[in-house]
C-alpha cells in the first residue's frame with residue numbers, strides 16, 4: 001500500500017539519460033485536464049554535446065475543437081538534484097500548439113523495452129496529485145511484451161494511477 005503523496009513517489013534509481021535516447025512510442029496515457037496529445041504519440045530523446053537532454057515528439061491533436069492535425073513538439077529537460085526528476089520545457093513547431101513547463105519524472109525504464117513517465121501539474125492540499133499525466137512508452141509501436149506489462153502495472157499502482165490510463169493507438173496518422 002502507499003499513501004499517494006507525490007513527494008513519496010519512487011523514481012528510477014541511477015537514471016541514465018544517455019540510455020533513454022532514441023525513439024519511444026506511447027502505448028498508454030493518463031490524460032491531464034485539458035488534454036492535448038490524443039494518439040499516434042512518439043518521442044525521440046537525445047543528449048546533446050553539453051549533456052542536456054532534449055526531445056522532439058509528435059502526436060495527433062485537435063485544435064479549437066474541430067481541426068485535427070499532427071502536432072510537432074520540442075522539449076528541453078532541466079536537471080534537478082535527482083537524476084530521474086526533470087523540469088520539462090515544451091513548445092510546438094507552430095504557435096497554435098500548447099507550450100508549458102512541467103515536472104517530468106522517469107518512474108521506471110529498462111531502456112530497451114518500456115518506460116513510465118509521470119508529471120504532476122497541480123498538488124492537492126493533502127499532497128496527492130490533483131492534475132497530472134503519465135505516459136507508458138514502448139520501444140515498439142505495437143505495445144509492451146507480457147513481461148514488461150507486469151512491471152508497468154506495478155508502477156502504475158505505485159504512482160496511484162492504476163485504472164486511469166487509456167490505450168494510445170498508432171494508425172499511421174502522423175507518419176511522414
Ligand code: DAO
Nearest residue numbers: 035036037043057073075090
Ligand atoms: O498531452 O495533455 C497532454 C500533456 C502532454 C504535454 C506535452 C508534452 C510535449 C513534449 C513531450 C516530450 C516528452 C514526452
